[in-house]
Amino acid sequence: xxxxxxxxxxxxxxxxxxxxxxxxxxxxxxxxxxxxxxxxxxxxxxxxxxxxxxxxxxxxxxxxxxxxxxxxxxxxxxxxxxxxxxxxxxxxxxxxxxxxxxxxxxxxxxxxxxxxxxxxxxxxxxxxxxxxxxxxxxxxxxxxxxxxxxxxxxxxxxxxxxxxxxxxxxxxxxxxxxxxxxxxxxxxxxxxxxxxxxxxxxxxxxxxxxxxxxxxxxxxxxxxxxxxxxxxxxxxxxxxxxxxxxxxxxxxxxxxxxxxxxxxxxxxxxxxxxxxxxxxxxxxxxxxxxxxxxxxxxxxxxxxxxxxxxxxxxxxxxxxxxxxxxxxxxxxxxxxxxxxxxxxxxxxxxxxxxxxxxxxxxxxxxxxxxxxxxxxxxxxxxxxxxxxxxxxxxxxxxxxxxxxxxxxxxxxxxxxxxxxxxxxxxxxxxxxxx
Numbered sequence: 001x002x003x004x005x006x007x008x009x010x011x012x013x014x015x016x017x018x019x020x021x022x023x024x025x026x027x028x029x030x031x032x033x034x035x036x037x038x039x040x041x042x043x044x045x046x047x048x049x050x051x052x053x054x055x056x057x058x059x060x061x062x063x064x065x066x067x068x069x070x071x072x073x074x075x076x077x078x079x080x081x082x083x084x085x086x087x088x089x090x091x092x093x094x095x096x097x098x099x100x101x102x103x104x105x106x107x108x109x110x111x112x113x114x115x116x117x118x119x120x121x122x123x124x125x126x127x128x129x130x131x132x133x134x135x136x137x138x139x140x141x142x143x144x145x146x147x148x149x150x151x152x153x154x155x156x157x158x159x160x161x162x163x164x165x166x167x168x169x170x171x172x173x174x175x176x177x178x179x180x181x182x183x184x185x186x187x188x189x190x191x192x193x194x195x196x197x198x199x200x201x202x203x204x205x206x207x208x209x210x211x212x213x214x215x216x217x218x219x220x221x222x223x224x225x226x227x228x229x230x231x232x233x234x235x236x237x238x239x240x241x242x243x244x245x246x247x248x249x250x251x252x253x254x255x256x257x258x259x260x261x262x263x264x265x266x267x268x269x270x271x272x273x274x275x276x277x278x279x280x281x282x283x284x285x286x287x288x289x290x291x292x293x294x295x296x297x298x299x300x301x302x303x304x305x306x307x308x309x310x311x312x313x314x315x316x317x318x319x320x321x322x323x324x325x326x327x328x329x330x331x332x333x334x335x336x337x338x339x340x341x342x343x344x345x346x347x348x349x350x351x352x353x354x355x356x357x358x359x360x361x362x363x364x365x366x367x368x369x370x371x372x373x374x375x376x377x378x379x380x381x382x383x384x385x386x387x388x389x390x391x392x393x394x395x396x397x398x399x400x401x402x403x404x405x406x407x408x409x410x411x412x413x414x415x416x417x418x419x420x421x422x423x424x425x426x427x428x429x430x431x432x433x434x
Contacts, residue, residue: 116139125148127183
């Protein structure tokens with residue numbers, strides 16, 4: 001090419017959650033049954049959206065208005081409904097104009113980081129969701145700046161680490177919270193959220209809270225929204241229906257802007273995001289139109305509560321199976337539908353492996369683990385894939401120096417779920433003792 005085409009930040013764009021699928025597909029072609037525990041898609045794990053919900057969607061599809069454009073920021077009736085839903089939490093109050101729709105939160109995440117100055121950084125949790133960390137570091141042409149989630153303290157944020165990194169890095173302009181957290185399943189305690197708001201206020205930062213799992217909590221814990229704790233600090237909450245209804249194929253998410261009028265620079269960022277959506281015309285309309293109809297239905301919250309209870313039972317099941325293995329740092333989950341399991345320092349070694357019966361699969365896996373620079377947790381994940389057909393994601397791919405993996409808590413078939421977790425326990429013990 002006449003000039004170099006890619007920016008330096010392009011190399012930071014990666015998504016191991018999907019990348020592992022390429023390797024799993026190769027093993028599948030060799031005859032191995034694959035258990036897809038790499039991605040948070042409830043539909044792929046045998047969840048059936050209820051018929052009453054499907055009927056609402058079908059009725060919406062029959063409306064002629066569904067086939068035209070909607071306002072650039074989203075269907076106005078839906079934005080009024082969502083603003084009212086947020087305002088009922090009793091925190092900062094918003095209007096329909098403080099809401100903008102996107103084609104999934106991936107679209108929204110890209111827009112936020114796209115319009116920041118290259119030198120303006122958003123500090124991220126670690127482990128952290130790779131779409132955020134990749135997008136932020138790509139915009140900045142630099143490695144992510146992170147604060148620690150502590151596996152020895154329930155995965156709670158290390159607030160001293162957060163404070164000191166902000167204090168000594170004036171390029172940090174915002175703090176990202178993922179609550180409930182992906183990949184750890186941790187729910188931020190109210191006291192931690194309040195302290196993060198204090199830190200943002202002290203250093204004149206804004207907050208981003210990815211709340212796609214906000215209404216997915218269980219086992220006696222509930223998540224506090226950013227709106228409930230933010231007070232007068234500027235911030236953005238990111239929400240959607242892909243995990244909650246769940247309807248991941250809808251590609252329907254939105255941002256809520258808080259205290260937009262409190263800071264002129266923050267207001268300009270919100271305007272730039274809104275204007276970018278205007279250039280695109282609008283986001284997908286049909287899912288937006290269904291939101292008030294579904295969420296205001298008297299069957300909705302009982303349905304969501306029952307689903308949460310099921311996930312909570314799965315969380316307890318995997319806890320019972322793995323919590324007594326001393327080489328693991330294991331925490332039960334209380335939100336979202338993942339668990340991140342960490343191998344303690346010194347547990348993983350380069351010589352360890354799992355027995356693989358099929359010679360072709362064994363040769364393929366060993367070709368992967370022999371590649372230079374392969375992390376120790378990736379070695380385990382590759383052997384787990386080849387030996388048991390279990391497809392999980394290495395935690396080193398979640399912007400973390402820790403060694404471990406993320407597994408989902410989504411399988412609806414209880415017998416299959418127990419089989420998966422039983423095989424996982426056996427594989428961990430075999431691997432660390434090999």
